Amino acid sequence: MKKSKKAGLILTVGAALFLVAGAPALADETDTISKNVYIGGVNVSGMTEEQATKAVEEKLGKGTGGNYTVKIGDETTTATAENFGMEWTNREVVHEAMEVAKGGNLIKQYKDKKDLQVEPKNFEVAYAPNEQAVKTYVEKLAEEYNRDAEEGDITFANGYPEVTGGETGIAVNVDQSVSSIMKALEGDGTELTVVAEVQKPSVTKEELSQVKDVLGTATTYYGSSYERNTNVEVGASKINGTLIMPGETFSVTAAVTPFNADNGYYPAPSYESGQVVDTYGGGICQVSTTLYNAVLKAELQVDERHNHTMLVSYVDPSKDAAIAEGLMDFIFTNNTDAPIYIYGVGYQGTLNFTIYGHETRDPNRSISFRSETLSQTDASTNVKLVAKSDQNIGYLNQTQSAHQGLEAVLWKDIVNADGTTDTVQVNSSSYQASPAIYEVGIVSPNTQASAAIQTAIANNDLATVQAIINGSYGSTSTAQTEAPETSAPETNAPTTDTPETSAPETNAPETDAPTTDAPTTDAPVQDPSGDMDDNIPADSGEVTVIG
Secondary structure, three states: OHHHHHHHHHHHHHHHHHHHHHHHHHHHOOOOOOOOEEEOOEEOOOOOHHHHHHHHHHHHOOOOOOEEEEEEOOEEEEEEHHHHOOEEOOOHHHHHHHOOOOOOOHHHHHHHHHHHHHOOEEEOOOEEOOHHHHHHHHHHHHHHHOEOOEOOEEEEEOOEEEEEOOEOEEEEOHHHHHHHHHHHHHOOOOEEEEOEEEEOOOOOHHHHOOOOEEEEEEEEEOOOOHHHHHHHHHHHHHHOOEEEOOOOEEEHHHHHOOOOHHHOOOEEEEEEOOEEEEEEOOOHHHHHHHHHHHHHHHOOEEEEOOOOOOOOOOOOOOOOOOOEOOOEOOEEEOOOOOOEEEEEEEEOOEEEEEEEEOOOOOOOOEEEEEEEEEEEEOOOOOEEEEEEEEEEOOOEEEEEOOEOEEEEEEEEEEEOOOOOEEEEEEEEEEEOOEOEEEEEEEEOOOHHHHHHHHHHHHOOOHHHHHHHHHOOOOOOOOOOOOOOOOOOOEOOOOOOOOOOOOOOOOOOOOOOOOOOOOOOOOOOOOOOOOOOHHHOOOOOOOOOOOO
């Protein structure tokens, strides 16, 4: 029993000594935070509540100090908590920090402090965004990022197509974005999404970047009257720069019409109902024909094509493509996997079309086109005479030369990469034979001569008409005759009973070199207003050769 009392006495004395020695130290710490206590990672040991609050605010500001990733459509940016007006919402943790190692008797407090030396205490800080600050931030983003979609296009510079535009548009929805960001921030999210409508252009930069290869090119030549030359150049300019997306169809007639002065065209010779007449847009078929040859080389899908009623001189038979407003068209489809761009220009007598796109054909494969004439119909002796009641006997004017009839086929020869060959019929074309056409004056005080020449006209008897004009058929002393120099002189009306003869003016024809490209052809149709101007010979009297 004496031993037990001695141990108890020692414990009591030790506790008393602890109270005497440790009590003042513990008392000194009642108004400050214990050592090794942190708030939001900020060491607040030995601080009062006021000091700790200030320290946390200075260290962390009004936010956590971290960054947020903000996604806007396909783009991203970063933001800080300050952008969102983050506010410290659990300030009570300062008081909680003050209470650490302060509860219980002195022994417990002592033990708690020892525990802090082993494992410091950290109080988490909670923040909440300020909705008005978030809205202000989103509105600034909208000002920076809002933009309309920019359609992609191609310009032809330095002899090569260059891509412009093709950028997406963005329209930020401010209200929905504020709600989205507030929700994410309140849930401690660090990846934020701005709600925005992404407006994609119909043609993107990525799509246009594929347009870099020449798929097909064709050239023809022109040169005669200012009017026809202008029509060719105007027509080419209306097609130049055309962009056709995969699967889209292109109509040449739709692109170049209407044929009138307001659209830049002049009257020039065209073929209408079997005769040559001046119509607005005369010569435009050379535009459609040249483009047709480029389309064939590019191996695009031809949906509609018509040959002329009569042969043209600027390409071989079956290589033409006639158009007539409201009646016939040249239509093709982009059957490739990428957009195609059409470059077309007529300048100083040279007309060229080049089609750019994405080349996927085997480079060791080649194609060529050839025209084959199956049959011909000679029309050199065919004549059609037209009475002119407003012209005196002696007036003889050839308005159209004779055109031979012809049946032709276009072939496509293919040499494959392995050396094998294939031949495919592209089209068959039928060109009608047509007579030479002359206008004949019938007015004369000599009724016998007038009756005779009208009979000759009805019989299409050119020899008799010429005999009457020359005075070798009966009495024709009232006629003034201009002897035709070749097959198509123009004879002016007589003014006296004594004939005066003068040599007619004839315009020298300019011949266009035919293109070596070969068009594909659908079933031919009769062309009531096709471009027949290139078929007029140099001896055609009043009509100028405009090939």
